[in-house]
Amino acid sequence: MIELKNVTRRFGQTVAVDHIDLTVETGEVCVLVGSSGCGKSTTLRMINRLLPASSGEILVDGEDVTGMDLQRLRLNMGYAIQGTGLFPHWSVARNIALVPRLLKWPKERIDARVTELLQMLEMDPASFADKYPQQLSGGQAQRVGVARALAADPNILLMDEPFGALDAITRENLQLEMLRLQRQLKKTTVFVTHDIDEALRLATRIAVMDQGRIVQHDTPENILRRPASDFVENLVGKQDRGLKLMALRPVRDLMTPHDKPRPAEPGADGLKEDDSLRLALSVMLWQDLRQVAVFDHQGNETGVLLRERLIEGGV
Amino acid sequence: MPSLDEPPNRVITVLGLLALVLVWVLDLGTVQPNRIVPGTGYGLFAAAGWLGAVTVSAGLCVLMALAVLPLRRRYTLLGILLTLALAALPDLLVIFTSAHLPKDSPYARTAVGAGFWSLLFLLVLMLIEVVGRLRIGRRGQLGILVVILAGWALLIRQGGLDSLSLMREFSNRPDQFLQALWAHLALALGAVAISFVLAFALVLKMMRSEAWRRPVFGVVSFLQTIPSLALFGLLIAPLSALTAAFPLLQSLGIRGIGWAPALLALIAYSLLPMVRNTFVALTEVPEAVIDAGRGMGMTERQLFLQARLPLAIPVIIEGVRITAIQAMGLTAVAALIGAGGFGTFIFQGLGQAAMDLVMLGALPTIGLAIAADVVLSTLANALQPRPAAALPQ
Numbered sequence: 030m031i032e033l034k035n036v037t038r039r040f041g042q043t044v045a046v047d048h049i050d051l052t053v054e055t056g057e058v059c060v061l062v063g064s065s066g067c068g069k070s071t072t073l074r075m076i077n078r079l080l081p082a083s084s085g086e087i088l089v090d091g092e093d094v095t096g097m098d099l100q101r102l103r104l105n106m107g108y109a110i111q112g113t114g115l116f117p118h119w120s121v122a123r124n125i126a127l128v129p130r131l132l133k134w135p136k137e138r139i140d141a142r143v144t145e146l147l148q149m150l151e152m153d154p155a156s157f158a159d160k161y162p163q164q165l166s167g168g169q170a171q172r173v174g175v176a177r178a179l180a181a182d183p184n185i186l187l188m189d190e191p192f193g194a195l196d197a198i199t200r201e202n203l204q205l206e207m208l209r210l211q212r213q214l215k216k217t218t219v220f221v222t223h224d225i226d227e228a229l230r231l232a233t234r235i236a237v238m239d240q241g242r243i244v245q246h247d248t249p250e251n252i253l254r255r256p257a258s259d260f261v262e263n264l265v266g267k268q269d270r271g272l273k274l275m276a277l278r279p280v281r282d283l284m285t286p287h288d289k290p291r292p293a294e295p296g297a298d299g300l301k302e303d304d305s306l307r308l309a310l311s312v313m314l315w316q317d318l319r320q321v322a323v324f325d326h327q328g329n330e331t332g333v334l335l336r337e338r339l340i341e342g343g344v
Numbered sequence: 345m346p347s348l349d350e351p352p353n354r355v356i357t358v359l360g361l362l363a364l365v366l367v368w369v370l371d372l373g374t375v376q377p378n379r380i381v382p383g384t385g386y387g388l389f390a391a392a393g394w395l396g397a398v399t400v401s402a403g404l405c406v407l408m409a410l411a412v413l414p415l416r417r418r419y420t421l422l423g424i425l426l427t428l429a430l431a432a433l434p435d436l437l438v439i440f441t442s443a444h445l446p447k448d449s450p451y452a453r454t455a456v457g458a459g460f461w462s463l464l465f466l467l468v469l470m471l472i473e474v475v476g477r478l479r480i481g482r483r484g485q486l487g488i489l490v491v492i493l494a495g496w497a498l499l500i501r502q503g504g505l506d507s508l509s510l511m512r513e514f515s516n517r518p519d520q521f522l523q524a525l526w527a528h529l530a531l532a533l534g535a536v537a538i539s540f541v542l543a544f545a546l547v548l549k550m551m552r553s554e555a556w557r558r559p560v561f562g563v564v565s566f567l568q569t570i571p572s573l574a575l576f577g578l579l580i581a582p583l584s585a586l587t588a589a590f591p592l593l594q595s596l597g598i599r600g601i602g603w604a605p606a607l608l609a610l611i612a613y614s615l616l617p618m619v620r621n622t623f624v625a626l627t628e629v630p631e632a633v634i635d636a637g638r639g640m641g642m643t644e645r646q647l648f649l650q651a652r653l654p655l656a657i658p659v660i661i662e663g664v665r666i667t668a669i670q671a672m673g674l675t676a677v678a679a680l681i682g683a684g685g686f687g688t689f690i691f692q693g694l695g696q697a698a699m700d701l702v703m704l705g706a707l708p709t710i711g712l713a714i715a716a717d718v719v720l721s722t723l724a725n726a727l728q729p730r731p732a733a734a735l736p737q
Contacts, residue, residue, distance in 0.1 A: 079639055103641035114636025118654050128640050177640070187639070 030055045031076060031185065031217060036085030038071050045071045047241035048085070054233075055184075056215040062228040062264070063238035069221045072238070073189055076219060077103050089185065104128055107178030107216070111190040113170045115162040121147075121173050122158040128181040146176040150206065168199035172206070179214070186218040192227065204230055225264055229253070229273060237261050249277055274344045275306040280323055282306070283338050290329035299324050302331065306343050309334055350418050355473050356411035363466040364404045371457035373440045376509065378451040379698050385457055391440040400436070400463075403429060407470065419477045426471040427488050431495025433464060438504035445507050453509040455700060482722060509700040510707075513689075520688075521704070527684035528712065531603060532671040535610030540664060542611070543618035550623060557623075564615040572674055575612065576681045579605035606683035610674055614667045621663025625656035658724045665720035672713040676705065686712075 031053040038046040046068040053059040061069035074080045076087060078094055087094045094102055107128075115124050122143045129139045147154040150172045162170055171191060178186060192200045204227060211218065211231075222228055228235050229249045236246045237260075245257035253274050256262040265273065281302040293299075299322035300309055312321060313336055323332045371385030372392065389397045403425075410422050437456065446452045475485060505511050514521060550556045570578070584600030587593045598604040629652050637647050679687025689705030692698075 074639075077639055079635070100641045100643060103639060106639075108636065108639035110632060110636055110639070112632045114630075114632035116633055116637070116651060117630075127637070127642075131641055131646070174636075 030088075030090055031059075031219065032086075032088040032091075033072070033075075034086040034088070036072075036075060036087060037083050038068070038075060038080060039083045044241050046075070046082075049238075049241075049243050051236055051243060051246065053217055053219055055217050057233035058211060058218040058220060058231055060220045060222060060228040060232035060235045061238055062222055062225055062235055065223060067238040068241040069223075069238050070189055073187055073219055073221050076185075077106050077108060077187055100131075104132060104181065105183050105185065107180075107183045107186040109171075109174045109178040109186070109188045109191045111193040113162070113174040115170060115173060115177070117162050120159050120161055121165070124162065124173060125177045125180050127177055128183075132181055134181075142180060143176075146179060149179075149210070150176050152176075166199075167195050168203060171195060171199075171203060175203075175207075175210075179210075179216075184217060186216045186220075188218065188220045190221055190223070193222070193224075200227070207231060225266070226273075229265075229277065237264060250274065253277070271344050272307050272310075275310060278306045278343070280304050280306060280309050280334055283342055284323045284332040284334045285338070286332035287330065290325065290331045293322075293324060293328050293330050298322070299330070300334065301326070306339060310339060310343070313339070350416070352412040352414075353418070353473070353477070354411075356422065356470050357408050359466050359470050359473075360404050360408040360411065363463055364401060366462040366466070367400060367404075367459050370459035370462060372459040373437060373444075373457045374455045375444050375446075376453050376455060377446075377449060379453070379509065379512075379700075380696070383455060386440065386444060388459060391444065391457075392436055393439065393443065396436060396439050419474050423471070423474045423478060423480075423488075426467060426474060427491050430464075430467050430471065430492045433460075433467070434496055434499045434505060436460065437508065438499065441505070441507050452507075453512050453700075454507050455509045482725065486718075510703050513698070513701045513704045524684060524686050524688055524705075525708065527603075528672075528675050528686050528709070531606055531610060531678060531683060531685055532668065532675045532712070535607055535614050535671050535675075536664065536668050538607075539611045539614035539618050539667065543615055543622050543663075546615075546619055547622045547626060551626060560619065564619050567612040568616040570612075572609065572613065572677050573680065575609045576605060576678060579608055580681065583608075601682040603683050605681055606675070606678035610671050610678065613674060614671055617666045617670065618663050621666070622656075622660050625659030625663070626652050628659075629655050657727050661720060661724040661727065665717060665724065668716040668720060669713045672709060672716055676709050 031051075033049055033051040035048050035050060036046060037044065037048050049068075049072065051059070051072075061072060063069050071080060075082045076089070076094070078099060081095075089097075089102070116127075119127075122140075125143045125146055126139045129142060134142075143158065144154045147157055152169065152172060157165075157169070157173075162173070165173065174191060178188070192203050195203065208231065220228075220231060229252075232249055234246060234248055235252050236243050237252065237257075238244065239260050245252060245261050247255075247257075252261065253265055253270050256265060279302060280300050283306065284302070300312065302323055302325055309321065312318070318336070320333045320335045322330050323334055325331045367388050370387075372388050374383035374385045376383035388400060392400070407422065407425060407429075410418060410425070415421070437454070437460065441454045445454055471488070475488070478484075480488070499505055500511070506515070546556075546560055550560055567575075580600040583598065583605050587598055587600065633651055633655075634647060637651055638644075642650070675683070675685045676687035676690060679685050679691055686705040686709045690702050690709075691705075693701030693703075693705065
């Protein structure tokens with residue numbers, strides 16, 4: 030658990046972070062979102078003391094970070110940043126091994142961990158371990174950045190716009206990857222972004238920041254349904270809130286289930302239970318369907334989604 | 345798949361044509377009755393006889409033909425031919441000497457003429473073009489150089505070039521030559537080593553405190569703007585005063601003239617390239633790399649030794665390389681205040697109007713500068729923090 034109590038950070042006369050209180054529960058993903066210069070990165074960097082707080086208290090699992098040994102504090106927090114910050118003169122394996130080496134793990138354990146992480150991020154260890162960062166694509170490099178942050182299995186992950194420099198498709202892939210990993214690993218995560226869609230997709234709770242203050246701290250659904258101010262309302266987009274809400278809910282919520290799953294006919298088209306309602310609506314509109322079949326992971330048809338049901342109950 | 349015929353090469357054709365014209369128009373060599381009197385020049389035909397003239401002209405024509413004819417292994421053939429031609433080039437001088445040097449006059453000597461220099465220069469340019477086309481690596485380049493130098497060394501050992509006035513000047517003073525070599529090396533390398541240590545210490549200080557940056561850059565840049573001769577001269581008075589006040593210094597060999605002011609001046613000149621490159625190299629490491637390393641718990645010391653330094657080393661060595669080349673040249677000027685080195689021959693030669701004595705000082709100075717360049721750029725390559733194979737295309 031991370032707690033910020035009345036934390037302020039000044040740079041000379043300007044106040045970058047203005048008396049904020051924020052609690053990140055263990056295992057949740059807290060996304061700090063806001064326009065550039067709103068203090069979100071500063072807030073993140075105060076947690077691992079890359080920037081000291083001017084006043085206030087920051088507690089990690091109940092312990093004040095100011096009193097903690099700097100290296101011990103940071104070694105226990107994964108850190109991933111925009112543009113990866115991979116060491117250009119180290120191979121992928123050596124980069125991922127950064128923190129385990131600082132912790133003086135034995136070599137076999139480090140090698141095993143590197144292999145495990147590369148596999149977890151769906152990169153073939155045999156072909157990637159010995160490559161150098163400049164030989165990777167942007168998406169691959171960022172995966173390595175995430176693997177490096179996870180290397181020593183820290184309790185806390187700090188991510189500062191890690192996907193900010195990637196193209197839209199790669200970014201979406203990595204966001205899905207993050208969601209998958211997070212379901213598995215349940216790290217306490219603080220994630221900074223300026224992209225509200227990224228925030229809505231990844232967050233357990235979102236903290237919207239403006240001019241150094243947290244203007245709303247709530248679940249994605251509540252942020253969309255009950256924005257606390259005009260600023261938040263503008264940020265989430267007044268008009269397409271409906272679609273954004275639909276994007277948060279899976280098809281499973283609204284489908285009409287069959288009595289028992291039926292094996293799918295070959296070549297049958299449809300949605301998966303995990304797909305969002307927004308995708309379902311899009312498919313229906315495009316193919317002009319009144320209903321669409323829903324399949325589970327094994328490919329069995331488990332139900333159908335009706336258009337009326339979607340329009341009535343989707344938001 | 346590579347095309348069967350590589351396109352014809354215009355550079356080599358033009359250079360070959362130019363060489364053919366120059367070698368016929370200019371003197372290949374001159375014969376001097378003694379050291380001072382200007383000699384009589386001999387053109388290609390007169391100097392090397394019809395056999396030599398035909399060989400040279402035919403050789404150049406073959407090179408040009410190889411450059412334009414539709415051939416598959418054009419550059420390999422050209423490379424081999426050019427290397428052999430360069431290795432054998434001094435043979436021309438041997439032929440010339442044996443034909444024209446008066447046997448009865450002990451002071452007579454031959455000198456290399458403009459035609460020979462042009463031929464040498466143009467052949468080297470052609471070889472550089474071929475080496476570039478073939479993408480020969482550093483080892484291959486060194487191999488070619490060794491073959492050529494071995495050809496020359498063989499000729500010199502056999503005594504074929506003894507009557508060349510350059511060789512005469514050398515054989516008159518082999519001890520002095522060796523002494524000059526050591527003095528030159530000691531001064532230049534000493535200055536480079538000392539300024540490297542100084543610059544590194546200064547840069548470490550500058551990285552810690554911003555207040556040091558502007559003044560340090562100001563001072564080292566200012567030092568660089570003083571003309572070298574003036575700086576050598578300016579140091580005479582204060583050093584004389586110092587040694588007069590502290591006789592201990594005198595017993596260490598420090599005087600107003602000699603090696604002490606020369607070394608000081610050379611260090612002063614070396615500081616700017618050294619400080620600039622070291623500073624830029626150590627501070628231009630991408631901020632994201634440092635931020636990530638620090639955020640993941642590396643100490644400042646670990647960051648410096650594992651990230652900044654290995655990433656900076658090629659650029660730092662580049663600074664050492666520039667400084668070393670500059671110092672090799674400047675040391676020649678230091679001979680004016682009695683510091684020794686190859687400059688001694690240059691200034692003696694100028695005083696006596698003996699151009700070949702000037703050459704005896706100038707050529708080794710150039711040679712040392714080139715050697716410093718080769719050694720240090722090889723070192724920088726070897727210390728590239730990532731394997732060359734891993735570099736992006």
